[in-house]
Amino acid sequence: MRSGAAPAAPPYPLSGGRQMTAVTTDTPVRLTDSTKFRAWAEAVAIPVGALVVSALIFSIFLIFLGKSPVDYFQLLWKGGFGTSFSIQNTLQRAAPLILCGLAFAIPAQIGLTMIGAEGALVLGGFSAAAIAIPLVTGGVPVVLAMPIMALCAMAVGGAWIAIVGWLRHARGVNETISSLLMTYIAIAIMNFFVEGALRDPGSANKPSTMPIGKDYMVGYIPGTDIHWGLVAGIVLAIALQILMTRTTFGFAARVTGGNARAALAQGLPVGRLMVACTAIAGACAGLAGYYEVAAIHGQANASLVAGYGFTGILISFLARHNPIMILPVAVMFGAIEASGGLIQRRMDMPDATALVLQGIIFVVLLTSETLYGRFAIFQQKAGAERT
Numbered sequence: 001m002r003s004g005a006a007p008a009a010p011p012y013p014l015s016g017g018r019q020m021t022a023v024t025t026d027t028p029v030r031l032t033d034s035t036k037f038r039a040w041a042e043a044v045a046i047p048v049g050a051l052v053v054s055a056l057i058f059s060i061f062l063i064f065l066g067k068s069p070v071d072y073f074q075l076l077w078k079g080g081f082g083t084s085f086s087i088q089n090t091l092q093r094a095a096p097l098i099l100c101g102l103a104f105a106i107p108a109q110i111g112l113t114m115i116g117a118e119g120a121l122v123l124g125g126f127s128a129a130a131i132a133i134p135l136v137t138g139g140v141p142v143v144l145a146m147p148i149m150a151l152c153a154m155a156v157g158g159a160w161i162a163i164v165g166w167l168r169h170a171r172g173v174n175e176t177i178s179s180l181l182m183t184y185i186a187i188a189i190m191n192f193f194v195e196g197a198l199r200d201p202g203s204a205n206k207p208s209t210m211p212i213g214k215d216y217m218v219g220y221i222p223g224t225d226i227h228w229g230l231v232a233g234i235v236l237a238i239a240l241q242i243l244m245t246r247t248t249f250g251f252a253a254r255v256t257g258g259n260a261r262a263a264l265a266q267g268l269p270v271g272r273l274m275v276a277c278t279a280i281a282g283a284c285a286g287l288a289g290y291y292e293v294a295a296i297h298g299q300a301n302a303s304l305v306a307g308y309g310f311t312g313i314l315i316s317f318l319a320r321h322n323p324i325m326i327l328p329v330a331v332m333f334g335a336i337e338a339s340g341g342l343i344q345r346r347m348d349m350p351d352a353t354a355l356v357l358q359g360i361i362f363v364v365l366l367t368s369e370t371l372y373g374r375f376a377i378f379q380q381k382a383g384a385e386r387t
Helices: 033-064 069-081 084-109 117-137 142-171 175-194 229-246 248-258 260-265 270-297 308-318 323-338 340-347 353-371
Strands: none
Touching (some): 069 084, 084 270, 084 323, 117 142, 117 175, 229 248, 270 308, 323 340, 323 353
């Protein structure tokens, strides 16, 4: 490099392909309530429209199979919200979906498309089950063992995904590809130990780690059959919303997501922000893995690979990467999964039908991303907000 020459800028993503263009003007621009309402209305109307279009396309698919779309959606509602049991089943399934949605949303706000939550969930759950073995056999009190298991799961999940952020910052490795590949590595690591050194001799048909025991399982919210993972997800969603919208860290992360090179030029620690956001994402997914082990399965096995991490991507997109909006969207997808058994019995359709619906929603939702800024009703008239 020539002496005095400027170093090459690192290959940072510009918010998933979007680039913030600097606008210079001598006239200041202020946002009025009308402008904010239009932006909010657009952010709600387009995803809702995508859901309606997805339902229409899926209805055509059902008609082609000789099934009634009306019956399907009635059973979906009944299986998800029709009874007290259905509602609790839906909320139970929504808990890991909330955490995995957050695992995609936080890196997305800094401009990273990180799809490795499934791997962090699996590795976090396995780590919690593995650390539980000496804790349970050693008779460590439950009040100490459970926090240790949860912290271990979050630390392992956070460290695993933080590698993705570091690779993006330091080596320019595409985070989408690296996080996806690391998911398969994480699953392979779990299988290696579960089928080998840490396999419980009593798990003949399905290789698993040693059961953590009933005393070390996470209990239910009083008066319900919903484990405390739902509460953890809600608290984390609120905390991360505050972090990303009401703190200097969140402001710096969102500035970096708008234009990483501009943020770097302003002296923001772009690399540390990337690693921190991916670590937070991995910790959320790792916590989901902990609750899958300590509240559902009681041990680590292949059941941890349930696809929650990939469904979380769709949830985050539909919620526009807003931590608070992830909550209702996750409940909706929890209802889709909870109704699968009822639909299978009543309509003689496979459980995988729900995956077809989710796939259609994902494709339509991605297509709808091109519609932002194209409807005049959501745009402020030129010059109307200048002072």
